[in-house]
Amino acid sequence: MIDFSPLKAKLLLDYPFFGTIASGMESVVNDNIESFTTREGKFEYREGYMEPLSEGEQMFALCNAALHEALSHTARRGNRSPWLWNMACDYAINTLLIESGFTPPPAITYDKRFGNLSAEEIYHELSLEFLDQEQNDRDGDEGRDDDGLDEKLSRAQREKRSAEALDKSDPLSEAIHRLIQSNKKSLIDWRSELREEIGGYYVSDYTLIPPSKKLLYDGFYLPGVHSRHLELAIAIDSSGSVDEVLLTQFIAEVESITELFGSYTIDLMVCDDKIRSYERFERGESITYTLSGGAGTDFRPVFELIESWVYRPKLLLYFTDLEGKFPLYEPPYDVLWIAPNIIDVPFGRVIVLKDEND
Template identity: 35%
Template sequence: MKHVTEAALLIQKARTGLLLDHPFFGTLLFRLQGQERRSIKTMATDGVSLFFNPDFVAGLTQTELRGTLAHEVMHPALQHHTRRGNRSKERWNMACDYAINPLLMDAGLTLPQGVLIDRRFQGMSAEQIYNLIESEENVQQRPGTEDQQGDPRDGAGAGGERNIGDESPDTPGGVGQVLDAPQPEPGTEEQTPEEQARDWKIAVEQAETLAKLAGKAPAGLQRTLDAGTDAAVDWGELLRRLWSETTPADYSWMRPSRRHVWNGLYLPGVIREGVGEVAIAVDCSGSISKRQLGLFEAAARSILEGQRPSRVYVLYFDAVVHRVDTYEAGEPIRLTPVGGGGTRFEPCFEWLDEQGIVPQTMVFLTDLEGSFPREEPMYPVLWASTSKLAAPFGQVIPMAAA
């Protein structure tokens, strides 16, 4: 126990140093209860506890320990512990680290060698970074790893104690992992993840005020916090949900709903036969960045794989339709924009009319700065927009403009 006590004292000393020199991080750190866990290699937090390996703590310098503690507390400060959803735990941890580390370094903190730093991601939310990693890298799983998804309490051990080692993926360059917020035990007064998120939001606002009064607010803090707030509704998931609603569906007793079978109820399941033809219109007026294009391409490819359209038309336009690429069922799409003039949306609808095509869904990637047709088409239209402008018809899906 002597070693554990030494590690706890080192953490206490580092926390005091943060409170004096970096009050934003030091104040928030008091919300986390320290717990030793040798089952993890470094540190981890679920928004309630700060789990640490004493050997890892002992191997850090005091400046590195301060940076690592600030790194950990930024996970719940940015709501990372409540926003993962069904994403891969490993890739989510990497995306969260990329979102946090530049802020810490710009604040003058020191991080251990080998941490994840990529200035391309600076100011972006973890969701944006996650999608970019997925679209830019080979997303095949590394040997010995899995996409760990499911109930955040799957790692519970004997006696109800969570097996933190099972829940904390060993990510390259990771010095502190983010775990899903714990679910409350039935009959207790433990907070739900939603209540945790609310309290952390209040705590962050208070810590930010205190840091500003002390003249020691971290550089770039507001932009990072805003990125996290904007990501509360993930545009990719919203696009997926709205797109799915346009897919023809029916019910069948041949494939009962698995959601209710466990309870002895046999209800018909939803059968989606796959859509017919889909149109994707890419605004090439110069307002769409390569980064946004990559995000949209990854989301569109994922959705199309699930929807199984018979054909996909990709229209590249500005004031006119410059080119149309056609993809048959199962072919992966790749967006290669061409153009650069002003923006008119009418030519896209006109091209479909001229070809006699009535798509199951039409999706625009645009900033919505252009002229619209006078009449709404008979098919659903989704606008994945990088601005806060409105459209006269269809559903607007706000897409981060970073």
């Protein structure tokens, strides 16, 4: 096991921000990984990778781990693909470290085009670039919402240590604050957030023969997609409280979804206090709209209609102002409410539809 204490002491003297966080992280040998990683406040590394590195390269690895902690990257991942999110975080972190003069170890994740972008923004760019590879990893995200008291306490202590580190005078204070503020802004617009959510619901067949060519040059063998097909239900609120401008935005985004994802089966419902129209569109078929309504808002007819189907969707997108009557029970599928304002909902998640000028 490598003794990192001399490097941590050097960081405390030269770069107090990194030294404070790195000193509080346990170092753990893990020979099942390629190089090094950060997991729940621990710096994990493979000895065969870390031992040949120079002092400067090992220091780079410790600083990388410290920034992962300070930026709460694990907690901020949400429903994003784990491997793609980790790649985006490393791009953001490693760019700052390299531009600040640290010596990078071999084969790290770096691209100067991501210079001033947050992890969220980089993830968005990568998801467009590697959309064929991105899988729905929600089921593998175990225990995220059910952390025990010890884990919650540990996380709170780590966050406190990161906050204290930010108060220290550091040669890189300005760059670190800029990166942290960039991440806090969450500049990804609501459309990108929506498309990332929908992207996890592809029905796909993955195969390694042939492998995806996207990352072969970096030595990554990722599954290629044999076929890809999006299946979801969409409901549009046509009640009197939804004005023409908002209704136009709803339709425009439905059109954008179909253009982006290409192959799809979409069950489209228009509803105010009752179902006004329902049609199914498949495999690139152009979507047409029968928009009528103007009465009050009742969400229950949409859920009752879906209940009558033989095959229920994995995801329902409901475009609405959220001013209506909700079902008494949560349905056995995911629900995304796309609305102009954030309002408490009994189930599902709200994505706020923002104006271009917001």
